[in-house]
Amino acid sequence: MVKIVPVIAIGILATNYAVNIGxxxxxxxxxxxxxxxxxxxxxxxxxxxxxxxxxxxxxxxxxxxxxxxxxxxxxxxxxxxxxxxxxxxxxxxxxxxxxxxxxxxxxxxxxxxxxxxxxxxxxxxxxxxxxxxxxxxxxxxxxxxxxxxxxxEPSRDLAGDKSAWDKSVKTTYRMLKRIVPVMFVTLFLVALLMERGVFQEVSGIIEPVTDILGLESEIALVSATEILNTYSGLILAGNFLDESVLSAKGVLIALMLGNVISFSTRFAKHSLPLHVSLFGPTLGSKIVAINGAATLVVDIVIIIALVLM
Known part of the structure; x- marks a missing residue:
């Protein structure tokens, strides 16, 4: 939360200022x-x-x-x-x-x-x-x-003037007043669910999936690692590729599979709090669900195509 809010504030402020000065x-x-x-x-x-x-x-x-x-x-x-x-x-x-x-x-x-x-x-x-x-x-x-x-945008005589900056700061402050409390509550609920292991249980389906598809066990390991940390998953995949433990095809399947399995965690942890705080619980959840479903479907199609190659 401490890391996210400054990034959001800077992004909103910079965009508002860019708009206000034309x-x-x-x-x-x-x-x-x-x-x-x-x-x-x-x-x-x-x-x-x-x-x-x-x-x-x-x-x-x-x-x-x-x-x-x-x-x-x-x-x-x-x-x-x-x-x-x-x-x-x-x-x-x-x-x-x-x-x-x-x-x-x-x-x-x-x-x-x-x-x-x-x-x-x-x-x-x-x-x-x-x-x-x-x-x-x-x-x-x-x-x-x-x-x-x-x-x-303000009137032309304010463009590039201090008033454009003041207007941008006020607009950003108003938005943050609305966004931050909702984001805090949502992040807290997501953290609570993660602490109880709700999302981790999803990762348990990786090995059965790789077994059914007849894929190497290392693919499940890369996918599981990617769920915990994207960078760690990439590094492990790179090591397996360098040591010829996995082929390029196996690495791609592992990373895409990890993306599919971890999509619920990623969308709940990163997308949901932001979208709910900006658009409200109903519309925000709907946006996350539609975007997540679209990503999931295309990812699965790509994985199937890679397996059949």
């Missing part, structure tokens, strides 16, 4: 096509672009629009799915390139990154499809300039 107008060329093709509002499209830099700030933007009744719950769900691929791009230079490739090697690392990217891209395509089905032509705001001005 910096986000630089992305108009990206925002218009997304808004037009997905049938979502310009601010929702802006949140998709923002997700490339900070998913927390992007979701906070959607929360603010939803509270102001400028977008619908369906638009929020569709937009969070559309944001999946831009969201994974934000981890490209902070996790995938500096961590995954050195550990797994260039070939296996690139394949693994591509698989994770494919999962995110599939969710983005699903989001576009749902947005076009649900929203049609009923877009609340179609002009990005007016969206910025009406929803976030």
């Amino acid at each position: 910096l986000m107008r630089k992305f108009d060329r990206l925002i218009h096509p997304i808004s037009k093709r997905a049938k979502i509002s310009a601010v929702s499209a802006l949140s998709v672009v923002t997700c490339t830099f900070s998913s927390t700030a992007a979701y906070a933007m959607l929360s603010e629009e939803l509270s102001a009744k400028r977008i619908s719950e369906r638009e929020v769900i569709a937009t969070t799915l559309i944001s999946s691929f831009p969201g994974i791009l934000s981890h490209l230079f902070t996790y995938f390139l500096p961590v995954v490739i050195p550990i797994l090697g260039l070939t296996t690392g690139v394949i693994y990154i591509s698989l994770r990217g494919f999962v995110a891209l599939a969710k983005t395509c699903l989001g576009f499809l749902l947005a076009r089905m649900w929203l049609g032509e009923n877009v609340v705001v179609t002009d990005v300039a007016s969206a910025h001005h009406d929803a976030h």
Whole structure:
């Protein structure tokens, strides 16, 4: 909690300030096509672009629009799915390139990154499809300039002025006052469930699954380690790959399987508190469930494809 809140605060503050000084107008060329093709509002499209830099700030933007009744719950769900691929791009230079490739090697690392990217891209395509089905032509705001001005941006004479900073700080403070208490309660409940071993029981199904699929026992070991700690799972997979204990295919299956088995823990520990605090328990849980289910389905399809190769 102590580590999460400052990150959220910085992300929201930076995005609000960028909007208030008009910096986000630089992305108009990206925002218009997304808004037009997905049938979502310009601010929702802006949140998709923002997700490339900070998913927390992007979701906070959607929360603010939803509270102001400028977008619908369906638009929020569709937009969070559309944001999946831009969201994974934000981890490209902070996790995938500096961590995954050195550990797994260039070939296996690139394949693994591509698989994770494919999962995110599939969710983005699903989001576009749902947005076009649900929203049609009923877009609340179609002009990005007016969206910025009406929803976030102060008058032109404040841009770059201290008032833009003050406005950003006040907006961030208001959002944190609403987000932090809910997040604290949710994190406490999740920690309580984890302490009782509710999520750990799920990992017990790994070995039966690998036995049924006729996979090496080391795959179960990598998957179980990844559930406890992603970095440890990667390092173990890299060691097995270097020592030829597992092939590249086995390593990919192990990491993807670990991702599938641990999805309930990850979504409960990381996604649920943030989404519930931003969108409320009902919509927040729905967003997490839909995103989690989509990820799970695509992951399973990839694992089956790898096993059959």
